[in-house]
Amino acid sequence: MARILLIEDSPTDVAVLTQMLEKNGHEVLSSGSAEEGIEVCKRELPDLVLMDVVLPGMNGFQATRALSRDAATGKIPVVIVSTKNMDADRAWGMRQGARDYIVKPPDAEALVARINELVGG
Numbered sequence: 538m539a540r541i542l543l544i545e546d547s548p549t550d551v552a553v554l555t556q557m558l559e560k561n562g563h564e565v566l567s568s569g570s571a572e573e574g575i576e577v578c579k580r581e582l583p584d585l586v587l588m589d590v591v592l593p594g595m596n597g598f599q600a601t602r603a604l605s606r607d608a609a610t611g612k613i614p615v616v617i618v619s620t621k622n623m624d625a626d627r628a629w630g631m632r633q634g635a636r637d638y639i640v641k642p643p644d645a646e647a648l649v650a651r652i653n654e655l656v657g658g
Contacts (some may be wrong), residue, residue, distance in 0.1 A: 538562035539584035539656040544574035544600065545618075546592050548644070550641070554587065554618070561649045569593075571600035578610050583658045590619040590626070598633050605634025614655040618643055 545551050546569045554588035555565045566581055571592045577588060578657055586604065590597035597617060604610045614636040619626065629640040637651055 538564070539652065540564045540566065540581070541652065542574065542578055542581065542583040542586045543567040544571060544586060544592070544597065545589040546570065547589070550589070553642075557645045557648070560654075561656035563652070571597060571603075575600055575603055575610075576616065578604055578613065581611070583613060585652055586613055586615045588615050588617050590617060590621050590630070598629060601630065601635050602633040618648075622626070651657070 539561050543551060543554055543565055545567065549650065551567050552632055555567065558646045560567050566577060566583060568577045572595055575632060588597045588601055597619065601615045601617060604642040606612065616639060617635045618639045618641055620641045622640045630638045635653055639648060
């Protein structure tokens with residue numbers, strides 16, 4: 538299936554999402570900060586990035602913008618997965634280059650289906 542980079546600072550969310558994705562045949566890489574996640578993304582070139590918004594240092598909106606505007610990573614779909622459930626947050630995330638915005642906790646079936654759509658799986 539797909540190689541997915543999970544940029545998430547909550548160990549619990551990392552564990553839950555990793556288990557969900559691996560159960561569905563995906564390979565998961567993870568990073569606990571936006572800055573590290575951008576480096577990992579440039580080095581590993583995953584098929585898709587799942588991005589939290591509230592991160593230490595740079596936030597997920599800034600990281601999404603950085604990835605979507607970089608020639609090396611701009612074609613990699615970024616899906617924001619956040620507890621921030623305001624229409625303004627969703628709109629801002631999409632303006633930064635995210636391909637979708639999913640509110641935590643994500644429905645496993647819906648999340649996997651959306652990932653498969655985005656990576657052509």
